Amino acid sequence: MKNISIWRDKKVNSEPFLDENIETDILIIGGGMTGLSTAYFLRDKGYKVCLTEKNYIGNGVTTKSTGKITYLQDILKDIDNIDDYIKAQIEACNLIKKVIMENNIDCDYEEVYHYLDSDDNRKINDLYKKIKNYCKRDGDTLKALSAVFNPFKFLISLKEICLKSNVKIYENTGIIKVDTDRFIAYTGKYKIKFKNCVLATHYPSLVKLLFLPVHSYLEKSYLGATKVFDNKKSSGISIDKDSRSYRYYKDYYIFLGEVSDTSMNFNVSLDFDNLIKRNITADYVWSNKDIMTIDHMPYIGKVLDNIYIGTGYNTWGMTNGFLAGRIISDLILKGISEFGDLFDPKRLTKLKDYLKFPIFMGISAKAFVKSRLDDNPYKLVALKKINNKKVLVYTDKDGRKHTVCRTCPHLKCGIILNKVEEIWECPCHGSKFDIDGKCIEGPSNFDISFKENS
């Protein structure tokens, strides 16, 4: 069993890192669905475009998704502005298909029926009443023609198209600070002076956006892929709280296990055990997280002068991430975009949506306290004090010791071990670090590596 996403089981060439100060018209930070699609729509428009990625293209959550492209989403049941939202998603599905066809992108794109189901038939009936113009009833399920693809292959193809159009792409180039008054981004050693900046970092933690922590929370899921003989050429998700989700890819069946708030369970191995119990064998297992918003709509658009974000996709970031590329590029090039108002980060949130907020805060606070308790639940990890600093020491199966700082640089939550993927995680806000402490997923922008002699 491999402890990586099925999409990532492939090596690709990486681009060089930034080794000088540069100036650009548009700086895009982050090489996932949002960043690459923004670069795609901004290329060849007479602007200098530069994209920086802290690890490699496709390092983020995009290549840990199930790669479904559909408007028939489980969150429709919670959305108020349902018609406008579906129209935007249909536009995104069509746009992705058009870009794939026009550029002959080899990303295993395939049209399949996508299904919504529930243990409670009444929920399906209620949803059908709201969206019957967009889907068909099929027994106890709702269905619509949708598509699936390999998100990693898609991103790599977008990268190649952008490179041919003179977009500068720097990998292993993390931005640690953005000065929004002087329009300068810092990598640590070098500066990038920009006119416009797009924060495509999943969680836009490089800029203090006070509304975001009160309007969003993280959801974590566990995924597996197992070999099957029969590809049923379909995909689906349930609209129940425990949102079972599946799709097929070649001769693999990809399935989702437990879905939880990031901080519900500190024993990640147990979550993986529960995932595997659902299937006899799993050839790949991995975990993923996404940013959920309290009104279930993404935040896409301008947040400060010449600063743009695309985030909060509520686990539907293939369509919303691609749409973000379209909306943000329209806003930069024309100052206006068709779906700009719908996803405007400055939109008003209804009072009823705020009612859920204390629950998320409570869970997060509980996780913070629990994560800081010294009796870390992992027997494999020793909590030590070295040079007056609390560190965690993990001894791997080959006897090698890996020492990291005890707390996450983001908001000082205690770090936990994810033994299955052999990484460290922040249980409160979902930052991930490799086993030696290099930050691989935000919101943290800093590592937790610890050197005894430094």
Ligand SMILES: Cc1cc2nc3c(=O)[nH]c(=O)nc-3n(C[C@H](O)[C@H](O)[C@H](O)COP(=O)(O)OP(=O)(O)OC[C@H]3O[C@@H](n4cnc5c(N)ncnc54)[C@H](O)[C@@H]3O)c2cc1C
């Ligand atoms: C279990 C699960 C399944 C999902 N399945 C689907 C699906 O089937 N269909 C669908 O539509 N959506 C799905 N999603 C949602 C989707 O995966 C995400 O919403 C989407 O991929 C987010 O894309 P992104 O570009 O914003 O983030 P990312 O792909 O994470 O890209 C952000 C990039 O920014 C980089 N970065 C971060 N900080 C910095 C920095 N300081 N400097 C430089 N670079 C930085 C990261 O390394 C990363 O590569 C799923 C989500 C989950 C949790």
